[in-house]
Amino acid sequence: xPGLDIRDLVVGFPGLERPALxxxxxxxxxxxxxxxxxxxxxxxxxxxxIVTGLERAPTGRVAWGGTDIAGLGEGARDRWRAADxxxxxxxxxxxxxxxxxxxxxxxxxxxxxxxPPSLRAEANRLLARVGIGRPGQKVETLSRGQMQxxxxxxxxxxxxxxxxxxxxxxxxxxxxxxxxxxxxxxxxREVGATLLVxxxxxxxxxxxxxxxxxxxxxxxxxxxxxxxxxxxAAADPAA
Amino acid sequence: xxxxxxxxxxxxxxxxxxxxxxxxLATALGVVVTLEERALRLGSARAAAAFDLVVGAPGSxxxxxxxxxxxxxxxxxxxxxxxxxxxxxxxxxxxxxxxxFGDFSDGRPVVGTTQQLLDGLGGVSEGxxxxxxxxxxxxxxxxxxxxxxxxxxxxxxxxxGGVHTAITYRxxxxxxxxxxxxxxxxxxxxxxxxxxxxxxxxADEHSGPDQVTRADSAGEPGSGAAGAPTGAQPRTIxxxxxxxxxxxxTGFDAPIRPEAVADPAAPGVPAIVVKPRTIxxxxKxxxxxxxxxxxxxxxxxxxxxxxxxxxxxxxxxxxxxxNAQALVAAAVLLVVLIxxxxxxxxIGALRAFxxxxxVVFATVWLEAVLVVGVGLVAGFGLGYGVARVLARLxxxxxxxxxxxxxxxxxxxxxxxxFAASGLAALLPAALAYRQSPAAALRA
Ligand SMILES: Nc1ncnc2c1ncn2[C@@H]1O[C@H](COP(=O)(O)OP(=O)(O)OP(=O)(O)O)[C@@H](O)[C@H]1O
Ligand SMILES: [Mg+2]
Numbered sequence: 001x002p003g004l005d006i007r008d009l010v011v012g013f014p015g016l017e018r019p020a021l022x023x024x025x026x027x028x029x030x031x032x033x034x035x036x037x038x039x040x041x042x043x044x045x046x047x048x049x050i051v052t053g054l055e056r057a058p059t060g061r062v063a064w065g066g067t068d069i070a071g072l073g074e075g076a077r078d079r080w081r082a083a084d085x086x087x088x089x090x091x092x093x094x095x096x097x098x099x100x101x102x103x104x105x106x107x108x109x110x111x112x113x114x115x116p117p118s119l120r121a122e123a124n125r126l127l128a129r130v131g132i133g134r135p136g137q138k139v140e141t142l143s144r145g146q147m148q149x150x151x152x153x154x155x156x157x158x159x160x161x162x163x164x165x166x167x168x169x170x171x172x173x174x175x176x177x178x179x180x181x182x183x184x185x186x187x188x189r190e191v192g193a194t195l196l197v198x199x200x201x202x203x204x205x206x207x208x209x210x211x212x213x214x215x216x217x218x219x220x221x222x223x224x225x226x227x228x229x230x231x232x233a234a235a236d237p238a239a
Numbered sequence: 240x241x242x243x244x245x246x247x248x249x250x251x252x253x254x255x256x257x258x259x260x261x262x263x264l265a266t267a268l269g270v271v272v273t274l275e276e277r278a279l280r281l282g283s284a285r286a287a288a289a290f291d292l293v294v295g296a297p298g299s300x301x302x303x304x305x306x307x308x309x310x311x312x313x314x315x316x317x318x319x320x321x322x323x324x325x326x327x328x329x330x331x332x333x334x335x336x337x338x339x340f341g342d343f344s345d346g347r348p349v350v351g352t353t354q355q356l357l358d359g360l361g362g363v364s365e366g367x368x369x370x371x372x373x374x375x376x377x378x379x380x381x382x383x384x385x386x387x388x389x390x391x392x393x394x395x396x397x398x399x400g401g402v403h404t405a406i407t408y409r410x411x412x413x414x415x416x417x418x419x420x421x422x423x424x425x426x427x428x429x430x431x432x433x434x435x436x437x438x439x440x441x442a443d444e445h446s447g448p449d450q451v452t453r454a455d456s457a458g459e460p461g462s463g464a465a466g467a468p469t470g471a472q473p474r475t476i477x478x479x480x481x482x483x484x485x486x487x488x489t490g491f492d493a494p495i496r497p498e499a500v501a502d503p504a505a506p507g508v509p510a511i512v513v514k515p516r517t518i519x520x521x522x523k524x525x526x527x528x529x530x531x532x533x534x535x536x537x538x539x540x541x542x543x544x545x546x547x548x549x550x551x552x553x554x555x556x557x558x559x560x561x562n563a564q565a566l567v568a569a570a571v572l573l574v575v576l577i578x579x580x581x582x583x584x585x586i587g588a589l590r591a592f593x594x595x596x597x598v599v600f601a602t603v604w605l606e607a608v609l610v611v612g613v614g615l616v617a618g619f620g621l622g623y624g625v626a627r628v629l630a631r632l633x634x635x636x637x638x639x640x641x642x643x644x645x646x647x648x649x650x651x652x653x654x655x656x657f658a659a660s661g662l663a664a665l666l667p668a669a670l671a672y673r674q675s676p677a678a679a680l681r682a
Contacts, residue, residue: 054677082593093588097246107593
């Protein structure tokens with residue numbers, strides 16, 4: 001369960017006069033549940049891309065539990081992400097034509113020569129856990145809420161130490177969004193993973209232990225609604 | 240990976256099918272041109288196999304070969320009878336067989352010749368060779384039974400040359416299949432042909448130019464027609480026939496006389512098939528019979544020359560086919576590239592969620608190669624089928640049997656095409672490989 005340690009991170013894009021992201025220092029302790037908010041265009045997705053290694057940090061240090069992914073090449077970042085990060089995006093990115101179970105297993109199946117049998121059992125368990133009754137159902141026939149829950153199961157199946165979500169509830173209605181928000185928090189806690197969620201969703205924010213606010217690429221001090229240290233499970237809103 | 244490819248192909252089955260079909264059609268086009276051209280070459284080489292050297296009267300070499308080897312009807316000038324006699328006596332000659340065409344039965348050529356050519360063509364597989372004037376041997380593809388009888392017509396049916404009612408041939412044998420036009424021919428003794436035509440000539444003195452008739456050998460200077468050595472015998476078959484004209488058809492019961500062809504005063508023939516004893520003899524004979532009065536050709540050589548000119552047409556066809564294939568290849572590549580571009584989100588997502596880059600590359604490559612490969616295989620199959628049907632149609636119409644078949648050459652052509660498509664598929668695969676997952680997810 002690595003924590004995050006960022007130093008002197010500056011990300012600019014050609015044509016932007018100010019950097020899209022400028023973070024001199026940020027520490028997220030291992031196992032923390034952190035929400036990332038901010039107005040549209042403030043750099044949330046850019047931040048997520050950098051800390052998951054989808055994009056390379058041009059300067060500074062982005063270290064997860066001692067691994068500075070800013071120093072890794074593209075292939076190495078891919079391998080690190082496959083092993084350590086579970087991703088949930090606003091869009092589900094499920095592969096049509098395959099079943100829910102096959103979708104949960106697809107990245108692993110492509111990454112490993114032979115799928116360990118334990119992984120299949122874990123996928124079935126997770127699908128049951130997120131409330132998908134028929135793992136063999138073709139994914140394009142699921143409801144949107146179900147699709148995102150399948151995506152949550154996919155993010156967790158390899159038991160990553162880090163779970164990152166970018167607007168996971170933004171394209172769902174309130175109830176489906178609430179269900180996904182609860183699942184993310186509960187499952188991250190079950191496996192003890194560090195959870196980082198970029199969101200506008202107040203319900204999702206309320207379930208988190210810590211709030212980060214981005215404005216024009218800079219972290220703003222927040223009137224801390226939640227304690228800055230991990231809290232016991234009593235804070236679980238599902239309770 | 241394979242599950243992923245299968246799911247993807249099922250999802251885009253119509254597109255994949257269309258692409259494969261396009262490739263199949265383009266491939267088939269090239270395959271048909273190649274196979275048909277080769278079949279034509281092999282088929283005619285086979286047709287010419289029994290005809291080492293052909294001697295005829297001066298004129299077109301091509302026409303002489305087409306008429307003899309492919310039995311194409313054409314008015315050929317006749318050779319005087321003494322040429323056949325001379326060739327039969329030549330020590331360099333294994334056999335010299337006359338080919339007397341001009342008669343037909345039900346549209347099938349009735350060819351006058353000798354037993355030697357029956358053997359030269361491969362011998363009879365059923366029944367026996369003709370031994371009497373009124374006997375006939377049919378080609379393997381003639382739909383008649385042994386024992387059937389027929390009257391020959393002078394000229395093809397549509398020409399209304401008239402029926403030779405004087406003779407009724409009885410079929411006594413069938414040739415082994417040769418895979419040539421001769422399979423559709425009916426072979427009869429040359430003496431019988433001479434006789435009928437002499438008879439008809441006599442019946443209505445001069446009805447017009449005749450294909451097979453008495454050569455005016457008597458008019459040839461120095462042919463010594465008057466001094467024929469055969470004392471008591473009638474001087475020619477025709478004379479003999481005229482003498483015994485009253486006996487009419489009964490005369491055709493007579494056994495054939497092989498020595499009749501050795502008679503310098505025998506009636507003329509349009510062509511003589513010569514089997515030389517050795518290759519050296521073949522060249523010497525051709526030299527010796529290239530004179531002002533005779534023409535000697537190697538059919539194989541004439542056909543090769545003919546294909547030289549046909550080759551230009553073939554090259555144009557091959558050029559057209561090649562261009563069609565290149566266009567299809569370019570179009571297919573474009574379609575695949577557009578398809579990959581359109582799906583770059585999905586491809587990027589695969590990597591974002593942990594699929595290795597190399598696997599994404601391999602998946603796209605394999606899927607492209609699979610579709611193209613299916614198209615190629617189907618194209619070869621389709622091309623083969625079409626070539627077979629075409630060859631069948633041509634064979635029914637002309638009797639020339641075209642042996643359609645693949646050769647090792649085609650195997651390597653297939654491999655080259657396959658390798659080329661493998662290389663081309665690297666392009667979309669590389670496109671997928673270079674796709675940034677972050678950009679893909681943002682799109
Ligand atoms: N590849 C790029 N090239 C140029 N500018 C970019 C690029 N990616 C992001 N930006 C810019 O960086 C800024 C931050 O974008 P980002 O997507 O991180 O915002 P966000 O906080 O996720 O917004 P939203 O809430 O709407 O998703 C924006 O101004 C955006 O236009
Ligand atoms: Mg965003």
